[in-house]
Amino acid sequence: MEIMIRIEKLTKSFGKFKALDNISLHLEKGQAVSLLGPNGSGKTTLIKSILGLVVPGKGSITINGRLVSKDESYRAGIGYMPQIGRYPDNMTIEQVIRMVRDIRKDPADCDEELYFRFGLNKVRHKKMRTLSGGTRQKVSASLAFLFSPDIYILDEPTAGLDPVANEILKDKIAAECARGKLVLITSHVLSDLDGLTSHIIYLQDGRLMFHESVEQLQARTGERKLNKIIASILEKQNLITC
Numbered sequence: 587m588e589i590m591i592r593i594e595k596l597t598k599s600f601g602k603f604k605a606l607d608n609i610s611l612h613l614e615k616g617q618a619v620s621l622l623g624p625n626g627s628g629k630t631t632l633i634k635s636i637l638g639l640v641v642p643g644k645g646s647i648t649i650n651g652r653l654v655s656k657d658e659s660y661r662a663g664i665g666y667m668p669q670i671g672r673y674p675d676n677m678t679i680e681q682v683i684r685m686v687r688d689i690r691k692d693p694a695d696c697d698e699e700l701y702f703r704f705g706l707n708k709v710r711h712k713k714m715r716t717l718s719g720g721t722r723q724k725v726s727a728s729l730a731f732l733f734s735p736d737i738y739i740l741d742e743p744t745a746g747l748d749p750v751a752n753e754i755l756k757d758k759i760a761a762e763c764a765r766g767k768l769v770l771i772t773s774h775v776l777s778d779l780d781g782l783t784s785h786i787i788y789l790q791d792g793r794l795m796f797h798e799s800v801e802q803l804q805a806r807t808g809e810r811k812l813n814k815i816i817a818s819i820l821e822k823q824n825l826i827t828c
């Protein structure tokens with residue numbers, strides 16, 4: 587299988603505190619990888635390291651063969667949906683989408699499926715500051731998928747979405763994985779990840795506790811649902827719940 591993200595012996599400290607401790611991981615084309623772990627376990631720090639927003643102390647990250655520390659152009663191949671999207675308050679939804687689209691040289695082949703399926707076209711004249719949390723989340727998701735990148739990093743993407751929007755987003759993620767994209771997703775709501783995830787990464791105290799396929803985990807625990815699988819492993823290993 588083709589490795590898209592290669593993380594080798596990654597360590598990140600904030601002062602004396604190790605937020606990431608010697609993490610090594612390979613993530614492949616077509617995988618939907620759920621990044622799990624309790625609050626403060628290092629999930630966001632790992633995501634930010636991949637995005638080049640946090641500079642690791644030791645180790646390396648390679649994205650599609652390019653070292654993250656060397657060159658920023660790899661970022662164009664990642665669609666990132668942050669936990670909380672921050673946008674210019676006085677711009678309308680339409681202006682924000684257009685502004686991001688215009689940054690790219692060839693805006694013709696934009697993927698606007700989510701924009702339309704979420705019905706954002708119907709509220710496109712609303713200013714960002716007036717939007718509900720869920721609608722803001724829909725704008726963030728639409729932007730992350732706009733350029734059909736090879737890799738998606740989605741930080742708590744379903745938080746605040748209503749059930750219909752949730753299903754639309756899950757359908758889209760599954761369709762992109764089927765097209766060979768790599769999706770890395772964090773969520774504390776494990777039921778949102780059921781049926782979507784192919785692999786689980788579990789962090790605790792900045793350390794990698796396990797990285798396995800859902801099939802392997804199902805076979806190991808005899809459980810089908812993610813919350814049962816995780817509960818079973820945590821109980822056996824005496825880990826903390828996410």
Ligand SMILES: Nc1ncnc2c1ncn2[C@@H]1O[C@H](COP(=O)(O)OP(=O)(O)OP(=O)(O)O)[C@@H](O)[C@H]1O
Nearest residue numbers: 600603604605623624625626627628629630631632
């Ligand atoms: N800029 C920073 N300065 C100091 N400590 C930090 C900084 N960023 C993160 N940390 C610490 O690193 C640890 C990991 O934080 P991180 O945000 O990666 O956790 P998380 O797994 O994403 O948590 P959550 O589930 O709450 O979002 C935490 O103890 C946090 O306080």
